[in-house]
Amino acid sequence: MFLFKRSPGADDAAYVRQQAYDFCTQDTVATFRKDGFVRLKNCVSEKLCDDALREINRRLGSNETSVDEMKARTFPKHKAITNLFNKSAIPIVLQKMLGGKKPYRQGGGQLALRFPGDFTPNQSAKASEQVFRNTAQYWHIDGCPNDFIPGITDHYGKIHNFDCLVGVLLSDVDAPLSGELCTFPGSHHELAEYFSKGDNLERVYQFGNQALPTGKATWKIFKRKPCHCTGKKGDVFLANYLTAHFVAPNASPSIRYAVYFRVTRHGAQRVLPNGKHNPAPLLDPWVNWAEHKPRGEQEGKAKGNNGAAANYVNNSDGADVFPPPSEEELELMKLYEQLANNDHTAPPSLQKKNAKDKNGELLRKMSSGSHDLPEEKETKVAVVISMLHEMGLNDKTYDDVVKALKRNNWEENNALGSFF
Numbered sequence: 001m002f003l004f005k006r007s008p009g010a011d012d013a014a015y016v017r018q019q020a021y022d023f024c025t026q027d028t029v030a031t032f033r034k035d036g037f038v039r040l041k042n043c044v045s046e047k048l049c050d051d052a053l054r055e056i057n058r059r060l061g062s063n064e065t066s067v068d069e070m071k072a073r074t075f076p077k078h079k080a081i082t083n084l085f086n087k088s089a090i091p092i093v094l095q096k097m098l099g100g101k102k103p104y105r106q107g108g109g110q111l112a113l114r115f116p117g118d119f120t121p122n123q124s125a126k127a128s129e130q131v132f133r134n135t136a137q138y139w140h141i142d143g144c145p146n147d148f149i150p151g152i153t154d155h156y157g158k159i160h161n162f163d164c165l166v167g168v169l170l171s172d173v174d175a176p177l178s179g180e181l182c183t184f185p186g187s188h189h190e191l192a193e194y195f196s197k198g199d200n201l202e203r204v205y206q207f208g209n210q211a212l213p214t215g216k217a218t219w220k221i222f223k224r225k226p227c228h229c230t231g232k233k234g235d236v237f238l239a240n241y242l243t244a245h246f247v248a249p250n251a252s253p254s255i256r257y258a259v260y261f262r263v264t265r266h267g268a269q270r271v272l273p274n275g276k277h278n279p280a281p282l283l284d285p286w287v288n289w290a291e292h293k294p295r296g297e298q299e300g301k302a303k304g305n306n307g308a309a310a311n312y313v314n315n316s317d318g319a320d321v322f323p324p325p326s327e328e329e330l331e332l333m334k335l336y337e338q339l340a341n342n343d344h345t346a347p348p349s350l351q352k353k354n355a356k357d358k359n360g361e362l363l364r365k366m367s368s369g370s371h372d373l374p375e376e377k378e379t380k381v382a383v384v385i386s387m388l389h390e391m392g393l394n395d396k397t398y399d400d401v402v403k404a405l406k407r408n409n410w411e412e413n414n415a416l417g418s419f420f
């Protein structure tokens with residue numbers, strides 16, 4: 001008889017099953033419920049991460065996918081990407097937490113690379129506390145209508161919600177301000193409460209992102225500071241759909257590599273019998289999750305949990321035997337492919353495409369007379385003015401900003417900080 005110790009990160013079904021059960025502790029579930037997100041350390045094996053990294057870096061090197069598209073607009077169906085989800089413990093964890101009789105499966109994953117300089121003033125790869133705070137005010141939840149792509153994202157009247165956002169880290173993200181996912185702990189409950197009042201939810205249907213309580217309202221509605229979801233390669237973050245989130249500026253020397261998946265509970269009621277969108281998941285963040293099931297089904301849940309592992313078959317030659325993605329999953333994935341990235345929910349001042357045009361436009365409006373600064377410095381003035389406006393300091397003039405930049409050796413972060 002041979003005895004061997006399973007190595008962490010092995011992909012075989014028994015190890016993955018045990019791993020999933022180990023993740024679903026009372027503490028983990030309680031943290032998830034309270035904060036709206038949770039980190040599963042070392043959930044995806046090094047091999048699966050490396051397979052995905054190989055495919056992503058191959059695409060980067062071959063130019064078949066543009067760098068910009070790598071930031072959140074690409075949803076490869078390549079197995080190296082989907083295996084991060086399908087062959088790891090994630091489907092079992094979700095089956096235990098979300099419920100449902102079938103294993104969860106993903107037919108594509110969203111690449112989410114963040115490069116040094118992303119969301120920093122003028123792509124400087126430097127970000128102060130104020131820059132971070134400004135970025136935080138531009139949080140979002142996924143799937144709300146907006147004007148980003150006419151004909152596609154302007155689905156006013158509809159919200160494309162799901163249940164769980166799953167982020168797989170493919171690189172170590174050790175320090176804040178490294179392009180990491182940031183979340184507002186407890187925001188899932190705070191947003192549900194907000195949507196329950198008056199016409200707040202109706203306004204989001206009608207006006208989309210613009211009706212979310214972002215900007216200065218952020219600090220009134222969310223009681224806790226944003227959390228930097230730093231971690232190691234192979235860590236997974238699960239976030240409730242309603243958890244407010246955003247991407248931190250990347251002032252680190254490294255590219256942040258991550259892949260995201262979006263999961264809806266099997267059989268979740270998305271449309272009411274009257275044909276209208278079911279608002280329940282926006283009014284109660286856990287309504288579609290296992291413990292919210294009616295009593296009769298709760299009994300089935302225990303069976304389902306035990307059955308989850310049995311349903312999860314991963315045969316030894318590596319061929320997967322998962323059922324194909326459901327119509328619903330395919331539809332949601334298609335929508336998110338079309339949605340492009342979420343960069344439009346970052347502060348306009350920090351969006352790359354705005355550095356010269358939109359910031360410059362604001363500058364021209366504010367600046368009455370001619371001035372003789374070189375273009376590079378004009379751009380810095382424009383970005384700082386834009387950021388000040390976004391943070392509510394509308395009374396600062398062109399001259400105020402030029403003086404602040406001069407005092408700070410033309411460094412945007414320090415100039416911005418001098419106003420607070």
Ligand SMILES: [Fe+2]
Binds near residue numbers: 140141142245342
């Ligand atoms: Fe998002």
